[in-house]
Amino acid sequence: MLNGRKFIGIVLYKCLAKHLPASCSPIRVGQTRLRRLCGRLILARCGKNVNIERNAVFSHKVELGNNSGIGLNASVGGTCIIGDDVIMGPHCTIYTINHAFGDIARTIRSQGYQPERPVIIGDDVWIGGGVTILPGVRIGSHSVIGACSVVTKDVPDWAVAAGNPAAVKKYRIRQ
Secondary structure: OOOHHHHHHHHHHHHOHHHOOOOOOOOOOOHHHHHHHHHHHHOOEEOOOOEEOOOOEEOOOEEEOOOOEEOOOOEEOOOEEEOOOOEEOOOOEEOOOOEOOOOOOOOOHHHOEOOOOOEEEOOOOEEOOOOEEOOOOEEOOOOEEOOOOEEOOOEOOOEEEEEOOEEEEEEOOOO
């Protein structure tokens, strides 16, 4: 159940803040500050200096760490824990629930949903544009997820993963 504070944040966000220009726009009307305020009102946890981009859709069960962001036109559903210093490109989708389909004697539509499986994203992660992350995935700290990847399994710390399904291509090393 939503409290009054969350309700006000959702109304303010959906009616105004989400429609304002992107944070990188040359038009400055306080859009970043207003969306940050909405994040503080709506999110389960909202760190300092966060950036919620234009047209982002997110659940009130999201936890967003310090200096992290939700990308332009991104969709983050259900329980998702996003660490500190996470950057997210545009058009990313994070799912925490999926349809049930195990009973072949019934239609998939009639089986409802599987239980929610939260997504956990570590600190210092770069999620490229168009990435899809499926329920229950953990993305390790300091990782990079290549653009348009579909992440179906956990990604270890320091990994660079890409593809459909995403696979570790290499590890980040110190120069």
